[in-house]
Amino acid sequence: MAIDPGDFRRALGQLATGVTVVTTRDAAGRPLGLTVSAFCSVSLEPPLVLVSIDDRSEAHDGFESSGLFAVSILAEGQEEYSRRFATGGPAKFEGAELLTSTTGLPLVPEALAHIECRVAATLPGGDHTIYLGEVLGLDVRPGRPLLYHAGAYRSLDPEPGPELGGGRRDRV
Numbered sequence: 237m238a239i240d241p242g243d244f245r246r247a248l249g250q251l252a253t254g255v256t257v258v259t260t261r262d263a264a265g266r267p268l269g270l271t272v273s274a275f276c277s278v279s280l281e282p283p284l285v286l287v288s289i290d291d292r293s294e295a296h297d298g299f300e301s302s303g304l305f306a307v308s309i310l311a312e313g314q315e316e317y318s319r320r321f322a323t324g325g326p327a328k329f330e331g332a333e334l335l336t337s338t339t340g341l342p343l344v345p346e347a348l349a350h351i352e353c354r355v356a357a358t359l360p361g362g363d364h365t366i367y368l369g370e371v372l373g374l375d376v377r378p379g380r381p382l383l384y385h386a387g388a389y390r391s392l393d394p395e396p397g398p399e400l401g402g403g404r405r406d407r408v
């Protein structure tokens with residue numbers, strides 16, 4: 237069955253996600269990065285995550301040459317970082333307030349978490365490439381996430397109800 241691209245986008249847009257900025261650097265040390273919602277945890281032991289990156293992105297040079305990437309999970313109120321890193325080209329780094337990770341990659345200050353990774357595997361994913369990352373280091377801070385749903389930025393209900401039952405989660 238042929239899938240209509242508009243239907244595909246609308247259907248997948250119904251999945252509410254967090255928003256991340258994924259960064260890397262090329263062989264000359266030039267920073268590269270983009271806004272990514274296709275980020276998820278894969279394994280706890282060893283700690284693995286994945287990101288899916290459009291094949292048109294310049295960032296592939298960096299994933300390949302440095303073998304490293306960093307993920308900043310954006311907090312509520314950080315839409316400007318999301319918008320900035322959702323534009324093409326190197327200008328997105330001009331004037332951006334960023335931190336530098338221990339592996340020399342740009343990080344978004346005040347993000348809810350920073351996750352530094354080594355590229356452990358590269359998998360073809362249609363017009364995207366999937367990078368499996370082994371987590372080398374991370375830091376986390378409390379706060380509310382920036383969300384994305386149906387093509388718009390959202391935030392959590394300011395008065396969340398009681399936590400759903402179960403609580404403990406042994407698997408990622």
Ligand SMILES: Cc1cc2nc3c(=O)[nH]c(=O)nc-3n(C[C@H](O)[C@H](O)[C@H](O)COP(=O)(O)O)c2cc1C
Binds near residue numbers: 271272293295
């Ligand atoms: C909320 C949001 C989520 C996005 N998620 C992804 C993603 O998961 N993978 C991807 O390749 N591009 C994603 N994009 C699009 C890129 O951020 C955008 O195409 C960017 O301009 C790419 O920059 P580059 O071409 O300089 O690499 C997303 C954009 C937005 C606004």
